[in-house]
Amino acid sequence: MLKKLIRALGLVLVLSPVAVVSADSPASADADLMQGVISRQLDAFARGDATTAFAQASPVIQAKFANEEIFMAMVRQGYGVLIQPQRVDFLGPKETSNGPVFGVQVYARDGSSWIAAYQMVRDQAQNWRINGCQLMRVAGQPI
Numbered sequence: 044m045l046k047k048l049i050r051a052l053g054l055v056l057v058l059s060p061v062a063v064v065s066a067d068s069p070a071s072a073d074a075d076l077m078q079g080v081i082s083r084q085l086d087a088f089a090r091g092d093a094t095t096a097f098a099q100a101s102p103v104i105q106a107k108f109a110n111e112e113i114f115m116a117m118v119r120q121g122y123g124v125l126i127q128p129q130r131v132d133f134l135g136p137k138e139t140s141n142g143p144v145f146g147v148q149v150y151a152r153d154g155s156s157w158i159a160a161y162q163m164v165r166d167q168a169q170n171w172r173i174n175g176c177q178l179m180r181v182a183g184q185p186i
Contacts, residue, residue: 069136069143077145077163077171078133084173088118088126101164101172122178124151125159136163142174148181156181 069077080099087095096118097111108114119126134146142164149157157178164174 069138073143073171074136074145077136077143077161080163080171080173081133081145081147081161085125085128085131099173101174102166103164103174104172122176124149124155124157124178125176128152134158149178 084096084099087093087099093111093115097105097108097114100114105114108117128149129152130150132148132150134148136143136145142162145161145163147159147161149159151157157180160177160179161173162175163171166172
């Protein structure tokens with residue numbers, strides 16, 4: 044079900060690259076905080092800072108990996124376009140039945156374009172954390 048919602052979000056984000064604030068969007072302050080978490084993780088990926096990158100993940104995601112190095116190995120293997128992309132555009136959050144999903148358009152160094160849909164959750168301290176990310180290649184892009 045989450046995959047269907049994320050796919051729908053990706054389609055909406057592809058069709059409307061400018062984030063639109065609506066009743067289905069989290070408050071502006073929350074959107075800024077979510078963007079900050081995602082930005083910190085992307086910056087950490089670019090610097091090879093596994094500790095900071097791992098710290099942006101939710102407790103559920105952290106529990107799936109024995110340590111930050113295993114987490115980074117998974118990122119390198121399955122999410123390589125998030126490591127030192129040429130450019131990113133933050134598209135904003137959309138409220139779903141599973142909580143907010145924040146869209147980011149990623150322009151990889153190979154010229155391809157992707158939508159990264161980040162599922163966001165609050166931790167016990169009420170801070171936003173990344174609870175997962177699904178990458179979708181933008182149609183018509185080179186491999």
